[in-house]
Amino acid sequence: MNAVVRARRRGRELWSAGPFLAPSLLLFALFFFYPLGKTVYLSFFLTNAKGEAKSFVGWQQYAELFASPDFQHSLWTTLLFVLLTVLPGLLLALLLALLVEKPLRGMAFFRTLIISPVTVSVATASTIGLLLFNPSISLLTYGLKFFGVPDIAWLTDPFWAMISVSLVTVWMGLGFHTILLLGGLQAIPQELLESAKIDGAGYLKRLRHVVLPLLSPTLFFVLVVSVIGAFQSFGQINILTAGGPSRSTHVLVYSIYRDAFFNFQFGSASAQAIVLFAILLLLTLLQFTVVERKVHYQ
Amino acid sequence: MKKALLSGMLALSLGTASVLVGCSNSEETSADAASNGVVELTLWHAMGGGAGKGLDAIVQAFNDSHDKIKVNAVFQGSYDDEFNKYKTAQGSDTAPALMQVYDIGTRYMIDSEAAVPVQKFIDAEKYDTSDFEKNILNYYTLDGKLYSMPFNSSNPILYYNKDAFKEAGLDPNQPPKTWAEVNEDAKKLTKKTGGGQTERYGMSMAIYGWFFEQYMANQLQLYANNGNGRQGRATQAVFNNDAGVAFVDWWKQGVDSGTFGNFGRKTADTQAAFAAGKTAMFIDSTAAVRGVVDGAQGKFEVGTAELPKTDGAPGGVIIGGGSMWIMKDQPEAKQKAAWEFIKFMADPKTQAVWHTATGYFPIRTKAYDVQELKDFDAKYPQFQTAVNQLHNTKPSEATSGAVIGVFPEARATVETTIEDVLLGKKTTKDSLDGAAQKVTDALGKYNQLYAK
Numbered sequence: 001m002n003a004v005v006r007a008r009r010r011g012r013e014l015w016s017a018g019p020f021l022a023p024s025l026l027l028f029a030l031f032f033f034y035p036l037g038k039t040v041y042l043s044f045f046l047t048n049a050k051g052e053a054k055s056f057v058g059w060q061q062y063a064e065l066f067a068s069p070d071f072q073h074s075l076w077t078t079l080l081f082v083l084l085t086v087l088p089g090l091l092l093a094l095l096l097a098l099l100v101e102k103p104l105r106g107m108a109f110f111r112t113l114i115i116s117p118v119t120v121s122v123a124t125a126s127t128i129g130l131l132l133f134n135p136s137i138s139l140l141t142y143g144l145k146f147f148g149v150p151d152i153a154w155l156t157d158p159f160w161a162m163i164s165v166s167l168v169t170v171w172m173g174l175g176f177h178t179i180l181l182l183g184g185l186q187a188i189p190q191e192l193l194e195s196a197k198i199d200g201a202g203y204l205k206r207l208r209h210v211v212l213p214l215l216s217p218t219l220f221f222v223l224v225v226s227v228i229g230a231f232q233s234f235g236q237i238n239i240l241t242a243g244g245p246s247r248s249t250h251v252l253v254y255s256i257y258r259d260a261f262f263n264f265q266f267g268s269a270s271a272q273a274i275v276l277f278a279i280l281l282l283l284t285l286l287q288f289t290v291v292e293r294k295v296h297y298q
Numbered sequence: 299m300k301k302a303l304l305s306g307m308l309a310l311s312l313g314t315a316s317v318l319v320g321c322s323n324s325e326e327t328s329a330d331a332a333s334n335g336v337v338e339l340t341l342w343h344a345m346g347g348g349a350g351k352g353l354d355a356i357v358q359a360f361n362d363s364h365d366k367i368k369v370n371a372v373f374q375g376s377y378d379d380e381f382n383k384y385k386t387a388q389g390s391d392t393a394p395a396l397m398q399v400y401d402i403g404t405r406y407m408i409d410s411e412a413a414v415p416v417q418k419f420i421d422a423e424k425y426d427t428s429d430f431e432k433n434i435l436n437y438y439t440l441d442g443k444l445y446s447m448p449f450n451s452s453n454p455i456l457y458y459n460k461d462a463f464k465e466a467g468l469d470p471n472q473p474p475k476t477w478a479e480v481n482e483d484a485k486k487l488t489k490k491t492g493g494g495q496t497e498r499y500g501m502s503m504a505i506y507g508w509f510f511e512q513y514m515a516n517q518l519q520l521y522a523n524n525g526n527g528r529q530g531r532a533t534q535a536v537f538n539n540d541a542g543v544a545f546v547d548w549w550k551q552g553v554d555s556g557t558f559g560n561f562g563r564k565t566a567d568t569q570a571a572f573a574a575g576k577t578a579m580f581i582d583s584t585a586a587v588r589g590v591v592d593g594a595q596g597k598f599e600v601g602t603a604e605l606p607k608t609d610g611a612p613g614g615v616i617i618g619g620g621s622m623w624i625m626k627d628q629p630e631a632k633q634k635a636a637w638e639f640i641k642f643m644a645d646p647k648t649q650a651v652w653h654t655a656t657g658y659f660p661i662r663t664k665a666y667d668v669q670e671l672k673d674f675d676a677k678y679p680q681f682q683t684a685v686n687q688l689h690n691t692k693p694s695e696a697t698s699g700a701v702i703g704v705f706p707e708a709r710a711t712v713e714t715t716i717e718d719v720l721l722g723k724k725t726t727k728d729s730l731d732g733a734a735q736k737v738t739d740a741l742g743k744y745n746q747l748y749a750k
Binding site for chain 1: 385388406410493495505560563567704707721743
């Protein structure tokens with residue numbers, strides 16, 4: 001087949017694919033590409049409180065960002081938050097999924113119980129958190145007192161504020177991640193496990209050499225999605241700590257919100273959003289080139 | 299599988315960038331003038347809890363007595379939330395006809411040219427404001443014009459637990475008057491358990507920028523240049539002077555000595571700590587009087603005192619609270635209706651009712667002649683403190699408060715600064731210098747957009 005014929009065929013295919021792609025392209029353009037373009041545009045302007053671009057400043061807001069210690073602090077805080085929520089969340093979900101996977105009597109009840117946080121909204125979870133972490137009437141402190149644990153300033157101490165926010169985040173994601181991993185576990189062919197058993201492999205050996213490799217696509221998916229989710233966390237931080245105390249939970253998305261809808265500097269907020277976008281893009285590509293090598297697709 | 303995953307995840311990360319533009323308000327549209335000659339208008343406010351109920355009662359009374367006007371009051375959350383919602387709704391038909399704005403929103407409201415100064419209505423019908431509190435009018439008057447009608451005014455006072463004072467061997471009728479006295483009393487009031495845990499702190503303040511602003515005025519110092527932005531547009535924050543440092547240092551030594559508690563930024567959390575007996579004294583707005591006194595009912599007796607000051611400070615406070623703004627983009631009929639409602643709210647009788655329901659003080663002296671108010675203040679002497687403090691304040695640029703367009707940001711910046719100092723991350727002077735620089739930068743950007 002010569003090149004001309006091939007090109008012609010490809011042209012025809014595009015023509016016929018067009019109408020089928022149009023609806024989703026339209027939606028994408030409207031809800032992703034237009035806002036993205038607008039965000040890039042706004043990042044080069046000073047805006048008034050209504051978000052209208054008023055005066056062109058070029059790269060100034062990006063330059064200010066990279067020179068700003070607050071922005072660097074926000075980046076580190078975000079990374080710390082991602083570390084504190086993603087890995088513990090993933091391990092905990094895996095543990096729970098392995099526990100409730102067993103086909104025992106009454107397991108459906110426990111599964112429902114463990115998966116139930118999936119129905120709780122960010123606002124509800126954070127409000128529960130506020131009650132648990134209240135400085136003078138904290139349920140958690142009261143409970144811990146029985147074990148002789150001294151008072152903890154959950155939300156007023158920078159170290160504990162980060163822990164508190166992370167705890168709520170891990171708890172919120174737990175249900176969904178467990179569902180995904182449970183689905184992955186149940187898709188593993190029983191014959192593989194059985195033949196490993198016959199070969200004399202113990203539980204841990206089976207887990208390490210059969211279950212985990214076969215679960216790796218799901219694990220990888222959960223990892224990537226929860227990294228992105230952690231980077232974009234907002235509600236629990238806004239409600240629990242408002243970025244404080246002393247900026248200890250001032251993650252990037254919270255900083256974007258603060259600049260856009262509190263300080264009304266949409267330009268600077270847009271620049272931060274673009275930086276966050278670039279970071280996530282890079283990180284996701286990195287995960288696909290590095291981590292994915294370890295993933296075993298059937 | 300792989301390709302689909304990749305593209306799906308890239309789409310997810312794209313979502314980040316669209317978060318910004320995607321966020322916009324969708325409020326219910328305000329009702330327009332109905333056909334039967336009744337003018338309906340929407341009022342946005344930030345009065346929750348007891349104050350919200352008080353305001354609803356006033357609106358109800360107004361609607362019952364005016365058959366041609368119907369006011370719909372809509373609670374929009376905290377002052378910050380309400381103001382930020384307004385900024386995004388401004389100019390659309392979801393914006394209200396009448397709005398309660400906090401004191402520190404004044405400069406922005408003027409600059410955005412969205413409101414009709416109430417002076418216009420005052421002049422038009424020669425409305426008499428001669429018995430209005432001078433200190434309150436001063437706050438909202440710029441270039442000789444009263445821009446908005448004060449409604450709820452308050453200032454900060456010291457609350458203390460009289461029973462705890464007795465227990466610690468202090469005279470419950472001699473609250474501390476100076477910082478040094480606060481330190482001494484706080485030391486005696488602090489109670490520790492056997493394990494070294496603090497059961498009760500002597501003194502507490504929520505990390506609230508308003509207190510910092512108050513203590514600048516209390517020491518007769520400016521917050522921003524050009525006479526607190528009252529002689530001309532402020533271009534520089536100047537709160538990083540000795541007075542600012544002295545106040546934050548006082549706070550810091552209290553926290554370091556273990557006699558001052560830290561219950562975070564929310565004033566409600568410090569109030570809860572007081573009610574739970576976890577702090578024996580605290581500073582808060584007089585608007586909290588009703589809630590604090592009721593909350594301590596049956597547990598302990600609450601005393602109130604004027605804001606303790608540093609030696610040699612002249613004293614005095616800034617008027618805090620909110621005022622009512624009439625929006626320019628509304629039809630004239632609605633503006634007139636809004637003005638009618640404002641007059642109703644400023645009526646001595648309404649102000650007396652409002653005072654007793656909340657703790658905000660009346661904006662005019664004639665309210666003190668209303669019998670209900672006299673009876674009430676006799677029963678709750680705690681209410682009297684804020685009124686005395688208001689009358690003892692000598693009007694000046696410092697005590698009139700700053701008018702800057704980036705005040706919400708400035709206040710939040712100062713709050714972070716105070717946290718940095720209390721947690722020992724930075725020294726007071728360094729930290730305040732940094733904050734002042736940030737506010738000055740923000741002022742520069744703001745002026746670039748709005749200064750003419």
